[in-house]
Structure formats: structure tokens, C-alpha cells
Amino acid sequence: MSDASLEQSLKLLREEAGMVCHSASSHVIIVFGASGDLAKKKIYPTLWWLFRDKLLPSNTHFVGYSRSNLTVDNLRSNAMPYLNAKDSEWTQLDEFFKRNSYVQGSYDKPEDFIRLNKFIVDNFSACSNRLFYLATPPSQFISVATNLKAHCTAESDGLWNRLIVEKPFGKDLDSSEVLAKHLSSLFSEDQIYRIDHYLGKEMVQNVVVLRFANRVFSPLWNRDNIANVVVTFKENFGTEGRGGYFDEFGIIRDVMQNHLLQILCLIAMERPISMEANDIRDEKVKVLRCMRPLSLDDVVVGQYVADPENGKPGYLDDPTVPAGSITPTYAVAALYVDNERWQGVPFIVRAGKALNEKKCEVRIQFKDVIADILPSGAVHRNELVLRVQPNEAVYMKLMTKRPGMGFGAEETELDLTYNRRFTDLKLPDAYERLLLDVLVGSQINFVRTDELREAWRVFTPALHALESQRVAPHPYPYGVRNGPPQSDEFMRRLGFTFSGQYFYPHGGSGAGPVKQPSDRAADSKPPKVA
Numbered sequence: 001m002s003d004a005s006l007e008q009s010l011k012l013l014r015e016e017a018g019m020v021c022h023s024a025s026s027h028v029i030i031v032f033g034a035s036g037d038l039a040k041k042k043i044y045p046t047l048w049w050l051f052r053d054k055l056l057p058s059n060t061h062f063v064g065y066s067r068s069n070l071t072v073d074n075l076r077s078n079a080m081p082y083l084n085a086k087d088s089e090w091t092q093l094d095e096f097f098k099r100n101s102y103v104q105g106s107y108d109k110p111e112d113f114i115r116l117n118k119f120i121v122d123n124f125s126a127c128s129n130r131l132f133y134l135a136t137p138p139s140q141f142i143s144v145a146t147n148l149k150a151h152c153t154a155e156s157d158g159l160w161n162r163l164i165v166e167k168p169f170g171k172d173l174d175s176s177e178v179l180a181k182h183l184s185s186l187f188s189e190d191q192i193y194r195i196d197h198y199l200g201k202e203m204v205q206n207v208v209v210l211r212f213a214n215r216v217f218s219p220l221w222n223r224d225n226i227a228n229v230v231v232t233f234k235e236n237f238g239t240e241g242r243g244g245y246f247d248e249f250g251i252i253r254d255v256m257q258n259h260l261l262q263i264l265c266l267i268a269m270e271r272p273i274s275m276e277a278n279d280i281r282d283e284k285v286k287v288l289r290c291m292r293p294l295s296l297d298d299v300v301v302g303q304y305v306a307d308p309e310n311g312k313p314g315y316l317d318d319p320t321v322p323a324g325s326i327t328p329t330y331a332v333a334a335l336y337v338d339n340e341r342w343q344g345v346p347f348i349v350r351a352g353k354a355l356n357e358k359k360c361e362v363r364i365q366f367k368d369v370i371a372d373i374l375p376s377g378a379v380h381r382n383e384l385v386l387r388v389q390p391n392e393a394v395y396m397k398l399m400t401k402r403p404g405m406g407f408g409a410e411e412t413e414l415d416l417t418y419n420r421r422f423t424d425l426k427l428p429d430a431y432e433r434l435l436l437d438v439l440v441g442s443q444i445n446f447v448r449t450d451e452l453r454e455a456w457r458v459f460t461p462a463l464h465a466l467e468s469q470r471v472a473p474h475p476y477p478y479g480v481r482n483g484p485p486q487s488d489e490f491m492r493r494l495g496f497t498f499s500g501q502y503f504y505p506h507g508g509s510g511a512g513p514v515k516q517p518s519d520r521a522a523d524s525k526p527p528k529v530a
């Protein structure tokens with residue numbers, strides 16, 4: 001045997017013994033918390049869609065892990081209502097579940113992780129890249145990560161281990177620092193993927209392109225032209241049995257400190273040097289570092305109460321919510337980015353459960369024009385709206401001459417509604433994009449440690465003050481438009497102007513009836529002849 005072929009055989013033998021792997025022969029995705037809500041509603045459906053659409057590496061296997069005594073059939077039936085599998089896809093679905101296995105184990109006993117590791121090596125290969133999805137309660141993150149690192153990672157050169165961590169990443173600056181320090185003592189930053197699923201949404205990803213690929217916006221994107229920016233998250237349902245989790249966190253930690261703040265950063269940041277993950281994240285961190293910590297004067301909180309007319313329960317009627325809870329289910333806050341571009345411009349972030357509609361949008365409200373040649377009140381502010389969901393759209397509200405003989409001004413829009421403009425549109429789910437990002441090793445859409453620290457620095461003082469002073473949230477009935485009445489008043493004080501509802505002929509976001517201007521017919525009359 002020649003030296004070269006001897007070397008080759010030795011290499012193969014060492015690979016087989018798991019001593020060295022020059023490349024991965026398979027990928028294993030391990031879902032911790034496989035019995036949970038997120039796993040059945042999001043993770044398994046996403047894995048299935050990626051498998052169905054042949055977007056995963058060919059030799060990929062899935063291992064569910066949790067404390068419950070389950071089988072793959074149980075995982076399948078739990079996830080079934082969320083898989084959206086067509087009858088014609090049944091054979092493929094069977095193939096997908098054949099790639100699945102389940103290991104029962106604790107989150108804190110080393111021997112269970114040793115057993116999990118043996119399961120992976122015995123059933124797949126020691127030469128597997130490993131993607132660990134931590135979909136457990138946050139209280140388990142540290143022990144899972146510690147045991148993983150000690151007993152379950154692929155240790156050979158040429159293989160990777162990546163860790164997806166679901167929010168909440170802590171409850172405030174200190175607890176988040178403890179978690180961050182612990183994770184970074186075990187895994188390097190490029191192995192940790194902190195998921196914020198809003199970063200996987202089409203319109204959120206579009207912000208960078210809209211801003212930096214359109215010359216038309218650049219000169220306007222600053223304090224000289226923009227009066228305020230409103231980032232809105234609304235849901236038309238309450239906690240509905242999820243009150244146990246929600247009550248510990250509240251709306252600010254649940255969506256504002258993460259999803260809405262991430263959107264704000266993309267709107268406010270400077271042009272990154274490149275589209276590389278760290279260049280974009282550097283710019284987001286700079287925005288956060290320019291932000292003042294949120295003070296209690298700059299926030300209004302609310303909690304929904306029953307609307308007996310519509311038979312809707314209040315937050316405190318949810319049996320999973322502790323009696324007398326003062327956890328906010330609605331909040332509106334003014335954030336300020338103290339830099340040359342944004343000094344003095346309020347970024348109004350608002351989020352609420354049990355409101356009138358489900359929607360997420362960014363509304364950039366421009367300053368008033370000098371409209372002295374047109375009748376007072378006839379000219380409304382321009383607004384650029386990015387509707388994240390539902391029905392993705394970008395529209396610019398602007399004034400035009402009312403068509404016809406008259407010379408009145410009418411508010412109308414330049415409208416890019418995605419499902420009308422892009423035919424056969426199939427937008428991937430946010431989790432699909434993000435899981436693929438992890439598999440290819442792209443961290444563009446994941447939250448870096450310093451970003452997280454800054455986000456908590458901004459919100460922690462107000463969160464602590466709300467809790468230590470036991471600030472009672474203002475009540476608002478289930479189903480109202482904007483939380484408690486104090487919220488509209490707060491937004492008005494910050495300079496947000498609502499000029500009345502305008503005519504949009506195509507039905508809007510699907511959330512309400514088409515609005516008609518009452519004066520449309522009257523205004524289209526020809527002018528009086530002098």
C-alpha cells in the first residue's frame with residue numbers, strides 16, 4: 001500500500017471513529033423543548049416546510065428532546081394542525097417524520113446529555129454538524145447550554161455547533177448580562193444565534209433596501225424633515241390562556257424591547273459599510289448607544305378590561321393570570337436617538353394586546369409644509385407607511401390636486417401593495433428564513449450580545465420603576481383602537497398628527513371598512529365663476 005493510500009485509509013478510520021471529520025457527513029437539528037408550544041406551532045412546521053421545499057442539506061436529521069414521555073407520532077400529531085400539509089404531500093410528510101426521532105431527558109443531568117450524544121453518534125454519525133434549538137423556558141437555558149457544551153457538541157475540526165436561543169433573553173439588564181456571560185463562556189459569538197423572528201419578516205428585511213437603494217429618501221431621512229416615527233404592534237386577541245408566561249414579562253418585554261426596537265434601529269441607523277452581518281449590527285448598536293434610557297415620563301401603560309357588549313374577557317379574567325396583576329398589556333413609549341440625524345424626533349413605539357386589529361406597521365410622519373397658498377387645513381402631512389403585516393405594503397400618503405374642474409387638494413397615496421404588485425407571491429415564513437440563515441452561518445438577522453445589552457440598558461430603568469412603584473396600568477376595554485385614552489393624548493403631545501381618515505379605494509389592510517371622505521362629492525363641483 002502506498003503512503004498516500006495508507007494515509008487515506010487512516011483518515012477514513014479516524015473519521016469513522018469520530019476522531020476527526022474533514023467535513024460533515026450529515027446535519028442534526030436538535031430541538032430542546034420539543035414537547036412545547038413553540039415547537040409544535042413554529043419549529044416543526046418550519047422544519048417540515050424546509051424539508052418539503054428541499055431547502056435543507058440532503059442528509060439532515062431531527063431529534064426532539066424534552067422531559068415528557070413522547071414518541072415521534074406524538075410530535076407529529078401535536079404539530080399536525082400547524083403543518084398545512086396537502087393530501088398530495090402525505091408521502092413526503094411520512095419521509096419527513098422518518099427523519100425524526102425523540103429522546104426523553106432532563107435539562108440538568110449530565111448523563112442524559114451523554115445519552116443524547118451517544119444517540120446522535122450511533123444513529124447518524126460522529127461527523128455531523130449540530131444545530132441546537134433552545135425552545136425551553138428561559139430558566140433552563142443555562143443548564144442546557146452547560147450540559148450541551150460538556151457532553152453533546154461535535155468536537156472535531158471541520159464541524160460546526162450552532163445554538164439558537166429563543167427570547168426572552170433575560171428580564172432586565174442584569175439578568176440578561178448573567179445569561180450572556182454564561183453563554184459566551186461556553187460558545188463563541190459566531191455560534192450563538194439569538195432569534196428575533198421579526199427580523200425574518202419580509203417588510204422588516206425590506207427596510208435596508210428601501211432606505212439605501214432609493215436616492216429619493218436619503219435627503220429626507222432626518223430631523224429637518226421628519227416630525228415623528230411611529231412603530232406599531234397590535235393584536236386583536238388577549239392572552240387567552242397564555243397569561244402565565246405573559247404576566248411574568250408584560251408587553252414591553254414581550255414585543256417592545258425586542259421586535260419593535262429592532263425595527264426602530266433599522267429605520268434610524270446609518271448606511272452600513274456593507275451587507276455583512278457585523279457591519280449591519282455595528283450600525284444598530286450605534287443607534288442604541290445614542291438612545292436615552294426610557295423614563296417613566298415617556299411611557300403610558302394600559303391593561304385591557306372586559307367588553308361585556310362583545311362578550312370579551314378582561315386580562316384579569318384569564319385564569320392563568322394572577323389576581324390583581326398590574327402587568328401592562330399595552331404600552332406606548334417615546335424613544336429618542338440623540339445624534340445629529342435624529343435629535344428631538346420622537347420614535348413612538350406602541351404595542352398592545354386585545355385591540356381592534358392585528359397589525360404591525362412603521363409610519364414615518366413628515367413635517368408640515370408651508371401651505372399658505374392652499375386653504376388652511378386642506379394640506380395633510382406626508383406619511384410613508386411600511387406595513388409589516390398583514391398584507392405587506394409600502395405606501396406614501398401625499399397631496400394631489402383633486403382631479404376634475406375644482407382646485408381642491410386631496411390626500412391620496414403612492415401605493416405598493418405586495419399582493420397586487422407581485423403576482424404569485426409566496427413569502428416564506430420568518431422562521432423559515434431564519435433557520436436557513438443559521439444553516440448557512442449568516443448572522444445578519446440575529447441579535448448580537450452588545451445589541452442586546454444596549455436594548456436592555458434603554459428599557460430597564462422604566463421597567464424597574466413601573467414595578468417598584470407598582471404603577472397601575474390605565475384600563476382599556478377589549479377591542480379599542482389605541483389602548484387607554486391617555487395614549488392618543490400622549491401621542492398628540494409628542495407631535496403625532498391625525499388629520500382624519502382618508503379615502504383608500506381598495507379596502508385597506510383588511511382590518512376595517514373602506515373609508516370615504518364625506519366631502520368628496522361636494523368638493524368635485526366646478527369653482528364658482530367670479
Ligand SMILES: NC(=O)C1=CN([C@@H]2O[C@H](COP(=O)(O)OP(=O)(O)OC[C@H]3O[C@@H](n4cnc5c(N)ncnc54)[C@H](OP(=O)(O)O)[C@@H]3O)[C@@H](O)[C@H]2O)C=CC1
Binds near residue numbers: 488511
Ligand atoms: N396598500 C394598502 O393596502 C393601503 C392601505 N391603506 C389603508 O387605508 C386605511 C387608512 O390608511 P392610513 O391613513 O394609513 O391609516 P389610518 O387613517 O387608519 O390611520 C393613520 C394613523 O392615525 C391613527 N389614527 C386613526 N384614527 C385615529 C384617531 N381617531 N385619533 C388619533 N389617531 C388615529 C392610526 O392609528 P391606529 O393604527 O391605532 O389606527 C394611524 O397611526 C387603512 O386601512 C390602510 O390600511 C392606505 C393606503 C395604502
Ligand SMILES: O=C1O[C@H](COP(=O)(O)O)[C@@H](O)[C@H](O)[C@H]1O
Binds near residue numbers: 197235254255
Ligand atoms: O414574540 C411574540 O410575537 C407574537 C407575535 O408574532 P407574529 O409573528 O404573529 O406577529 C406575539 O403574539 C407574542 O406575544 C410574542 O411573544
